[in-house]
Amino acid sequence: MNWRSFFLGAALGVVGGYVTKEILIQKTNVSPEKVLEHVKRQFKQNEPISGSWIHMIAEPYEKQQINYQVYKGGISKNKNGTNEQFEFIADAQTGTLLDIRPL
Known part of the structure; x- marks a missing residue:
């Protein structure tokens, strides 16, 4: 040899x-579970969370003419006896929150 x-x-x-x-x-x-944990930590800083969910499959999303693969999910919070719900959109590659909307 x-x-x-x-x-x-x-x-x-x-x-x-x-x-x-x-x-x-x-x-x-990033796994959807890790993204959801990150979002929950951000929301827990203000009030306790009563529920959360996330879609397990990434989907295409465009924001300001930039294309992303994202996870969509939601958070429920109980604030002063009223239930508030929010939808979030997070980048699937980095886990960064791109958008949060109250429902």
Whole structure:
């Protein structure tokens, strides 16, 4: 066996593995459960939450001419005896809140 060929093959394998890992990391979405936990933490700072939900499948969304893959969900809060509901939209790749609307 030629050592030069062996090391060349091993180096190409390492480089190929690293490139594949980087591509997969960039295209991977944050889990919807983690996004919901992040949103709940943000809402809990003001009042307690009485309920929450999130769609488990990311869907396309456009905001200010930028296209995103997003998770949509909702939060219910009990404020002074009245139930308030909010819909949220969060980026599926980063988990960042893009929009919150009262219902």
